[in-house]
Amino acid sequence: MASITVGNVEIIPVLDMVPPPRPPTAMFPDTSDADWAGHADALDNGQLQLYYGCWVVRSEGATILVDTGMGPGPHPDRGNVEGELFERLRDVLIPADRRNNTNVGPSDEVNIVVHTHLHGDHVGWNLRYSGGMPAPYFRRARYLVPRADWDHFTDPENLANAPHVERQVMPLRRLRKMDLVEGEHNITDEVKTLPTPGHTPGHQAILVTSQGEKAMIVGDVLHNKAQVAEADWCAGVDIDKDASRRSRNTLLDMAEQESYVVAAGHFTPGDHIGRVVRLEGRRYWQAIEI
Numbered sequence: 001m002a003s004i005t006v007g008n009v010e011i012i013p014v015l016d017m018v019p020p021p022r023p024p025t026a027m028f029p030d031t032s033d034a035d036w037a038g039h040a041d042a043l044d045n046g047q048l049q050l051y052y053g054c055w056v057v058r059s060e061g062a063t064i065l066v067d068t069g070m071g072p073g074p075h076p077d078r079g080n081v082e083g084e085l086f087e088r089l090r091d092v093l094i095p096a097d098r099r100n101n102t103n104v105g106p107s108d109e110v111n112i113v114v115h116t117h118l119h120g121d122h123v124g125w126n127l128r129y130s131g132g133m134p135a136p137y138f139r140r141a142r143y144l145v146p147r148a149d150w151d152h153f154t155d156p157e158n159l160a161n162a163p164h165v166e167r168q169v170m171p172l173r174r175l176r177k178m179d180l181v182e183g184e185h186n187i188t189d190e191v192k193t194l195p196t197p198g199h200t201p202g203h204q205a206i207l208v209t210s211q212g213e214k215a216m217i218v219g220d221v222l223h224n225k226a227q228v229a230e231a232d233w234c235a236g237v238d239i240d241k242d243a244s245r246r247s248r249n250t251l252l253d254m255a256e257q258e259s260y261v262v263a264a265g266h267f268t269p270g271d272h273i274g275r276v277v278r279l280e281g282r283r284y285w286q287a288i289e290i
């Protein structure tokens with residue numbers, strides 16, 4: 001199993017799905033084709049290819065799932081692609097000698113689900129429906145939801161444009177599976193949330209510190225590795241672009257100065273764990289092979 005170790009903590013990437021590619025200027029409407037000319041390595045044949053990646057973090061005996069992808073689908077607004085997170089978690093979480101036992105599944109293996117934010121590609125495998133009744137995919141887990149995102153997306157005006165929140169998040173409260181978190185919230189002694197607002201009001205990164213080593217899971221503070229050099233570029237979907245820029249600059253400064261391992265779920269698998277390095281006054285993404 002490909003993973004990276006940070007002190008005593010293990011971080012394992014798990015891909016949910018690959019949506020259709022888009023022109024980079026569609027995703028970043030304030031940029032031009034000329035802006036992207038210097039970032040061909042961040043594109044895929046000139047197109048911007050996002051990945052919907054989640055992370056399993058093992059710390060102090062707890063199994064933490066950071067974000068739950070787009071969900072099973074098929075997703076008509078994403079080329080009818082289907083999510084595969086749950087099946088892939090089986091390979092990650094269940095030892096090989098128990099994997100063929102149909103009574104054993106990822107459902108029981110996750111203790112905590114923590115959301116970086118409440119967009120549809122980050123909450124999709126929260127709940128399954130049977131006869132119209134929701135039940136959590138991860139039946140033993142507490143689901144940690146940033147309070148400022150809960151307040152924002154459950155506001156009736158915003159909820160009208162966020163049906164995934166009604167379907168994949170709000171029932172968690174009725175099922176008593178959800179905890180609202182704010183500020184720096186300790187998940188274990190080694191893993192905590194850090195508010196990084198902008199993309200959404202409650203967006204949070206996940207910080208890992210163990211044995212003097214450090215890692216950060218950045219959520220949608222970074223959508224594409226070009227933003228490591230171009231920290232002021234904002235995705236069109238960033239709700240508060242000034243705050244998004246501030247959060248991005250803060251995290252990149254931390255990553256560079258304190259040598260964090262950085263995990264970016266929207267980057268290309270194989271190139272989605274790295275460090276932020278500076279060469280001739282400019283920041284770059286330096287992938288770590290795992």
Ligand SMILES: [Zn+2]
Nearest residue numbers: 119121122220
């Ligand atoms: Zn996202």
